[in-house]
Amino acid sequence: MALxxxxxxVFLLVHLGINLLLLANDDGRAFSAAASFMGTNPVIxxxxxxxxxxxxxxxxxxxxxxIRNRASRPVRYQHRNLSExxxxxxxxxxxGIIVTIFLALHFIDFYFIKIGLVAPPAGVExxxxxxxxxxxxxxxxxxxxxxxxxxFLGFHLNHALQAAFQTMGFNHTKYTGAVKAxxxxxxxxxxxxxxIIPLWVMFSR
Amino acid sequence: MNFTLKIWRQKNGADKGGLVTYEVKGISPDxxxxxxxxxxxxxxxSQGVDPVAFDHDCRExxxxxxxxxxxxxxxxxxxxxxxxQLHMRSFQDGENIFIEPWRCGAFPVLKDLIVDRxxxxxxxxxxxxxxxxxxxxxxANAIPVPKHDSDASFDAAAxxxxxxxxxxxxxxxxxxxxxxxxxxxxxLPQGRVEGERRVQNMxxxxxxxxxxxxxxxxxxxxECPKEISVANIARMNREFLAAKxxxxxxxxxxxxx
Numbered sequence: 001m002a003l004x005x006x007x008x009x010v011f012l013l014v015h016l017g018i019n020l021l022l023l024a025n026d027d028g029r030a031f032s033a034a035a036s037f038m039g040t041n042p043v044i045x046x047x048x049x050x051x052x053x054x055x056x057x058x059x060x061x062x063x064x065x066x067i068r069n070r071a072s073r074p075v076r077y078q079h080r081n082l083s084e085x086x087x088x089x090x091x092x093x094x095x096g097i098i099v100t101i102f103l104a105l106h107f108i109d110f111y112f113i114k115i116g117l118v119a120p121p122a123g124v125e126x127x128x129x130x131x132x133x134x135x136x137x138x139x140x141x142x143x144x145x146x147x148x149x150x151x152f153l154g155f156h157l158n159h160a161l162q163a164a165f166q167t168m169g170f171n172h173t174k175y176t177g178a179v180k181a182x183x184x185x186x187x188x189x190x191x192x193x194x195x196i197i198p199l200w201v202m203f204s205r
Numbered sequence: 206m207n208f209t210l211k212i213w214r215q216k217n218g219a220d221k222g223g224l225v226t227y228e229v230k231g232i233s234p235d236x237x238x239x240x241x242x243x244x245x246x247x248x249x250x251s252q253g254v255d256p257v258a259f260d261h262d263c264r265e266x267x268x269x270x271x272x273x274x275x276x277x278x279x280x281x282x283x284x285x286x287x288x289x290q291l292h293m294r295s296f297q298d299g300e301n302i303f304i305e306p307w308r309c310g311a312f313p314v315l316k317d318l319i320v321d322r323x324x325x326x327x328x329x330x331x332x333x334x335x336x337x338x339x340x341x342x343x344x345a346n347a348i349p350v351p352k353h354d355s356d357a358s359f360d361a362a363a364x365x366x367x368x369x370x371x372x373x374x375x376x377x378x379x380x381x382x383x384x385x386x387x388x389x390x391x392x393l394p395q396g397r398v399e400g401e402r403r404v405q406n407m408x409x410x411x412x413x414x415x416x417x418x419x420x421x422x423x424x425x426x427x428e429c430p431k432e433i434s435v436a437n438i439a440r441m442n443r444e445f446l447a448a449k450x451x452x453x454x455x456x457x458x459x460x461x462x
Contacts, residue, residue, distance in 0.1 A: 065418050069376035072417035074310050078213070078224055079303040082277035083373045083424040090375055090422055163421035169443030171436045 154191025
């Protein structure tokens, strides 16, 4: 789960980098070029299979581990646990499920249109992600749901990165502080970076 | 001081059990938590009621026998102490105090607040030792050990095996306990000899007994009366991964008659 998670951490950075091209004031040329490169390059096409595998493994292991963890305490406490822990760390399954729901919507909105499973909205060609994005973000309700999705992804990532290092056995008197700081910075950059886009569309158009 | 106690009562492992409310009055703020429970038990005995069963032994915080999940925290509200070192001055006068047994499938309740922690003994039996020959006492300085390693090993060896880590973990995971025992040996040259086999066997036993997995909430470290660090869990994970990937197949000798 930790290994697959670390792979997804890298994927998110690539995805964010491409999405931020939407902010370039060039009528979507840079973004569309990047999207078409990702859609046609054979190495990237191969990586897409690995990526789907990474998502499935991460979700499957997460679910199996959570089921086992709940089964290991058949009789629960009467009093709520008051141990001092980071609240985000206790709700990884919950934030993960919210992100999965978001991911499903994201698939319906983009991937299924691209592969032709779902018809694109009127006036948008099915490979034209740039105009598809603008149409979606013009809807304030959709933008709000999108940002809530990323808020929970941010919560998930904040704990995830440093936890993955710990699980892989990396805990060092010198570097663990830096890993924890990097984990927080990464989660803010990724969640914030994705959230800027609907805000930008909302206020600049 | 007066307190309202809500204590888990359960006749035996088969009984369903439930919380029972008791009132205790005139408790000194300087009495220990167990002295307060002793006073409750005296009260119950004089009323002809079965006294509350709870584990305790040394009452000086070193044996790991005492337990109790008090107001949602193993060993109560103080950091770095066992229940026997907890005093009533740590509570407000008139406070409701919930007292429950450790909860984990691998720690079945025997009676009231006493659970069977022999699952920990099984983990130790599967590798928590070094195999040494009997004989003369070896020279203390024959094998040099770096100071940092001996300190870190000693910090891990401070684990008293009370099970507070399991009790506080949202997943009832025993990773802090097992990793403390693995680290205690892994950091010393005498323990390295059986290092690969030890970590694999102890983790396998831990898993087979039905403890949960670590999800890095670090509740264990926050509640450990000996303040064992979660850095030990990372060390165990490292040892485990390395052993799984790099350990050579063990030679098996077959006899033919």
